Amino acid sequence: MKGIADMAADLQEAFRRAVLDPAAETPAGLRAHHGAGHDRRFAVYRNNVALGLAGALEGRFPAAMALVGEEFFRALAILFVREHPPRSPLLLAYGDDLPDFVETFEPAREVPYLADVMRLEVARSQAYHAADNEPATLIDLQALDPESLGETRVVLHPAVRLLRSAFPAATIWQINAGGEVRPVDDWAGEDVLVTRPALDVLVQVLPPGGYAFLAALGAGETLAAAAEAAFAAALDFNLAAAVAGLVGAGIALRFIPGSKL
DSSP states (O other), X not given: OOOHHHHHHHHHHHHHHHHHOTTSOOOTTOOOTTSSOHHHHHHHHHHHXXXXXXXXXXXXXXXXXXXXXXXXXXXXXXXXXXXXXXXXXXXXXXXXXXHHHHHTOGXXXXXXXXXXXXXXXXXXXXXXXXXXXXXXXXXHHHTSOGGGGGGOEEEEOTTOEEEEESSOHHHHHHHHTTSOOOOOOOOOOEEEEEEOSSSSOEEEEOOTTHHHHHHHHHTTOBHHHHHHHHHXXXXXXXXXXXXXXXXXXXXXXXXXXXXXX
């Protein structure tokens, strides 16, 4: 025979399922305070939950919503909410997997770059909420021994995010995030860096080889190995500019000389 705790758990699970399924019946055991009308009240509550969570997604993905329109995005968001409810009462990360959901969402296939624009918005949100650490400075870089610079490893700032897209995702994001409205003339893919060296989140399109360079550093490779990966990706890779950018763009948190490994 079930105890009170087990019965409460069953009711909570039934409530959770019914809240997410518009076709589900009102969970047994619910009662309105006046003893009647709980079906209608539950339907209103269910609708409010879906709309509230969809509204949270609209707040995280404003450029994506501008790209496809409010009506389309709202319908997409409600479907996502019902299939992927939050796992935490904190909604800061809710929707991180929405881009993957969009890639399998048949009505969005006519907008193939939508998922990557969303990934960029996720990266911006994550960068904004990342640890507020002071990035490395030019003095830190100049203090490194030139003779062992190649053996140096770089700890990336916790706000750094990298995105590789087959589409001009950063350009499309900028246009739909309140930037200059203009036609996209070049539909080549873009490698994107997201940083937050101070208070503002910055989005930058990386030059050829830049993504390979930073991805290698993020994986723990030395500057020499990262440079090798970058030159393999792009023969015209500008190593001097990339190293300077580690401090200029707030990418590096600290440098670890080879002698200290």
